[in-house]
Amino acid sequence: xxxxxxxxxxxxxxxxxxxxxxxxxxxxxxxxxxxxxxxxxxxxxxxxxxxxxxxxxxxxxxxxxxxxxxxxxxxxxxxxxxxxxxxxxxxxxxxxxxxxxxxxxxxxxxxxxxxxxxxxxxxxxxxxxxxxxxxxxxxxxxxxxxxxxxxxxxxxxxxxxxxxxxxxxxxxxxxxxxxxxxxxxxxxxxxxxxxxxxxxxxxxxxxxxxxxxx
Amino acid sequence: xxxxxxxxxxxxxxxxxxxxxxxxxxxxxxxxxxxxxxxxxxxxxxxxxxxxxxxxxxxxxxxxxxxxxxxxxxxxxxxxxxxxxxxxxxxxxxxxxxxxxxxxxxxxxxxxxxxxxxxxxxxxxxxxxxxxxxxxxxxxxxxxxxxxxxxxxxxxxxxxxxxxxxxxxxxxxxxxxxxxxxxxxxxxxxxxxxxxxxxxxxxxxxxxxxxxxxxxxxxxxxxxxx
Numbered sequence: 001x002x003x004x005x006x007x008x009x010x011x012x013x014x015x016x017x018x019x020x021x022x023x024x025x026x027x028x029x030x031x032x033x034x035x036x037x038x039x040x041x042x043x044x045x046x047x048x049x050x051x052x053x054x055x056x057x058x059x060x061x062x063x064x065x066x067x068x069x070x071x072x073x074x075x076x077x078x079x080x081x082x083x084x085x086x087x088x089x090x091x092x093x094x095x096x097x098x099x100x101x102x103x104x105x106x107x108x109x110x111x112x113x114x115x116x117x118x119x120x121x122x123x124x125x126x127x128x129x130x131x132x133x134x135x136x137x138x139x140x141x142x143x144x145x146x147x148x149x150x151x152x153x154x155x156x157x158x159x160x161x162x163x164x165x166x167x168x169x170x171x172x173x174x175x176x177x178x179x180x181x182x183x184x185x186x187x188x189x190x191x192x193x194x195x196x197x198x199x200x201x202x203x204x205x206x207x208x209x210x211x212x213x214x
Numbered sequence: 215x216x217x218x219x220x221x222x223x224x225x226x227x228x229x230x231x232x233x234x235x236x237x238x239x240x241x242x243x244x245x246x247x248x249x250x251x252x253x254x255x256x257x258x259x260x261x262x263x264x265x266x267x268x269x270x271x272x273x274x275x276x277x278x279x280x281x282x283x284x285x286x287x288x289x290x291x292x293x294x295x296x297x298x299x300x301x302x303x304x305x306x307x308x309x310x311x312x313x314x315x316x317x318x319x320x321x322x323x324x325x326x327x328x329x330x331x332x333x334x335x336x337x338x339x340x341x342x343x344x345x346x347x348x349x350x351x352x353x354x355x356x357x358x359x360x361x362x363x364x365x366x367x368x369x370x371x372x373x374x375x376x377x378x379x380x381x382x383x384x385x386x387x388x389x390x391x392x393x394x395x396x397x398x399x400x401x402x403x404x405x406x407x408x409x410x411x412x413x414x415x416x417x418x419x420x421x422x423x424x425x426x427x428x429x430x431x432x433x434x435x436x437x438x439x440x
Binding site for chain 1: 265266267273274275276278282286287393394395409415416419
């Protein structure tokens, strides 16, 4: 009998480019590692407020570094993130509350679309590539109406509070439930370590799928 | 003819546990990757001051996380770092200026001891939880690294000389010029460009940029050719 899958929860917000990197890598590994990957769309602004943390780009020298780091990491992780100095301003200004409420509504009603819709938002925020997520206009319209409902607002709030309870102070925040313990990993650069903790092997950010058995 | 080695500069301070992780991994890879690893002992306090950055442990939730993260990373990287909540106070209070000046003196006069002495400082501070700034502590570290008492004493006397103070200052300024805002800061000179990598978790990416393969934090040495 196969070993029970390790539950791996990914708390993310589409305003966070590093969350996109973590997301894509975990989406690949969900078919390779013995994990049950659960998406937990949450509000990064809420986590920052609760913990007193600030976006790293607020430190000028760090912002300069981030521009280069995200490009290189995007290239190595094969995620089409494109970022310029203006982007920081734009994104920090606009925020992501509407997008995260929409994604929460998807989580509540059409969870099979959670992965493609999240990806589409990241592409719109952080890439120039235009793509379609596959929702019909009618479905999209219904979901937009849900966005300001108390149910959706509360659900996003609760998920954000869950992240905070696990100890998150930023994103991406990954929580692995292993051997009766909860292990928090912060950053798209802690996935190799996550693997080692849950008894899996790191095959780089773009692992090959195992060959199908004949 | 073998390809020219890629110059990889490691800016570090022994007050930084993540610098220890980066240091040990690069020490392993210097025998595997086609790199020329150059140690650049610098003063983290100076970098923080110049950039306005603060130690991550000053954010309470981050401090809680760091305690666990350093333990797990230490285990995975096979570096015997041991950390407790008190350590953050210890670092913020005492600093590492004396130790980094001593290491600078080593760099200037006995560079073959740079690797073992740096390691002994980290072991003393981050494994044994002992002082690294008192003269007696520094002499003990030097002896542990293989220096004679006489050599260690001479180096200790150099510590307050203008030459050593300036050298540490210049190295720290070099790190800042490269864009460092924390440590470990690694600068790879590749294809005519300088690539800055911050953190002990950017070594896999460093490898990919300089055309090398990541074999995890504890790579096996290639077997000797018969």
